[in-house]
Amino acid sequence: MVVHIVLFIFLAAVAVAVVRLRDLFAAVMLAGIFSLLSATLFTVMDAVDVAFTEAAVGAGISTILMLGTLALTVRREKPEYNRPRPLALLAVLFTGAVLVYGTLDMPRYGDPEAPIHHYMAPRFIEDSPVEIGIPNEVTSVLASYRGYDTWGETTVIFTAAIGVILLLGGSPGVRRRLRHASDGTLPGDDA
Amino acid sequence: MIRHVIPRAVGKLLIPLIMLFALYVQFHGDYGPGGGFQAGVIFGAGIILYALLFGLDRARRVFRPRVLQIFISLGVLLYGSVGIAAMLKGGDFLNYSVLAHDPVHGQHLGILLVELGVGITVAAVMATIFFLFAGWRREASDG
Numbered sequence: 443m444v445v446h447i448v449l450f451i452f453l454a455a456v457a458v459a460v461v462r463l464r465d466l467f468a469a470v471m472l473a474g475i476f477s478l479l480s481a482t483l484f485t486v487m488d489a490v491d492v493a494f495t496e497a498a499v500g501a502g503i504s505t506i507l508m509l510g511t512l513a514l515t516v517r518r519e520k521p522e523y524n525r526p527r528p529l530a531l532l533a534v535l536f537t538g539a540v541l542v543y544g545t546l547d548m549p550r551y552g553d554p555e556a557p558i559h560h561y562m563a564p565r566f567i568e569d570s571p572v573e574i575g576i577p578n579e580v581t582s583v584l585a586s587y588r589g590y591d592t593w594g595e596t597t598v599i600f601t602a603a604i605g606v607i608l609l610l611g612g613s614p615g616v617r618r619r620l621r622h623a624s625d626g627t628l629p630g631d632d633a
Numbered sequence: 634m635i636r637h638v639i640p641r642a643v644g645k646l647l648i649p650l651i652m653l654f655a656l657y658v659q660f661h662g663d664y665g666p667g668g669g670f671q672a673g674v675i676f677g678a679g680i681i682l683y684a685l686l687f688g689l690d691r692a693r694r695v696f697r698p699r700v701l702q703i704f705i706s707l708g709v710l711l712y713g714s715v716g717i718a719a720m721l722k723g724g725d726f727l728n729y730s731v732l733a734h735d736p737v738h739g740q741h742l743g744i745l746l747v748e749l750g751v752g753i754t755v756a757a758v759m760a761t762i763f764f765l766f767a768g769w770r771r772e773a774s775d776g
Contacts, residue, residue, distance in 0.1 A: 490666040491666045491667070491668070493666075494658075494666045494667055494671050495670065495671055495674075498671045498674040498675055498678070499674055502674060502675070502678045503674050503677060503678055503681075503759055506678065506681050506682075506685075506763065507762065507763065507766065510763060510766040510767050511766065513767070514766070514769060573730075573736070573737070573740065574737065574740045574741075574744070575737040575740065575741065576663040576664070576740075576741065576744065577663065577664050578662065578663055578664055578665060578666070580666070580668075581662050581663055581668055581744060581748070582740075582744070584668065585668070585669075585743075585744040585747050585748055586729060586740055586743065586744055589716075589727035589729075589743075589747065590726075590727060592712075592747070592751065593712055593713070593716065593727065593747075595670075595751075596708065596709055596712055596750065596751050596754055596755075597709060599754060599755060599758050600705060600706070600708075600709045600754055600758070602758070603705050603754075603757075603758040603761055603762065606761070606762050606765055607702070607761065607765065610765040610766065610769050
């Protein structure tokens with residue numbers, strides 16, 4: 443319990459620091475630390491697979507992609523003074539209070555009587571060693587019982603890649619058109 | 634590209650280990666935490682690290698964008714093919730039990746292939762996205 447509280451305090455402190463920093467390089471690094479702290483929190487809560495994903499994606503790939511983006515833009519955020527907006531602060535505080543109020547109705551962490559532990563989980567835990575026969579039940583659920591969902595996720599990643607390839611000119615045709623656009627000439631002029 | 638000696642030397646030592654670890658995560662996902670997605674991300678990170686240390690051009694010569702694009706589709710195709718193979722064997726789409734004589738063996742085979750498909754696609758996607766981001770400004774200012 444103490445570990446949870448300490449980790450949550452660290453998370454909040456890092457989040458505030460990311461928002462307040464003007465140096466974007468430091469902000470990216472702190473965002474990576476934020477992910478690593480989340481991963482630690484997931485590990486403490488016994489969700490190792492989620493923690494693994496968070497560490498690999500949040501702290502690993504996202505940080506590298508952010509750094510790649512920084513190399514294309516500038517390192518410092520433009521200093522911009524905003525008048526204090528009491529109404530916005532009120533809206534944020536109100537939303538936060540509503541969210542906290544919502545959590546009061548949720549089952550206690552680790553409560554065996556929680557509805558989530560009575561729906562499909564017992565069936566997976568009891569039958570997967572016989573039906574699937576692999577020790578890691580998370581893999582059984584993700585790849586077999588929920589094979590459709592994972593198939594959908596893979597397709598989403600595939601689609602995202604197609605989108606990025608089209609937008610950033612991965613195909614030769616698009617690249618040629620981009621070059622013409624920056625020259626101010628029309629495609630086909632050099633034929 | 635980073636010209637300093639120490640990151641390069643450390644990178645040379647680490648990149649093979651990172652890729653090996655990715656393969657471990659990939660094929661050990663049945664027994665421990667991990668699986669295709671995490672393995673793909675780690676392998677992609679290895680490729681990206683190589684590109685950061687040794688330059689985009691060299692990385693592109695090793696991991697050709699054309700080949701990566703083929704791998705992006707190959708992973709999804711592998712996943713879908715396992716589902717269709719199950720249908721051809723008389724089961725439902727993605728019901729691996731019919732893939733082998735023993736349902737449990739079928740499940741093992743199906744999960745292994747499906748996770749491999751996810752891993753291939755994710756690794757290729759991560760590397761492709763980074764290559765495109767990192768090469769974007771240069772490509773656009775070339776013309």
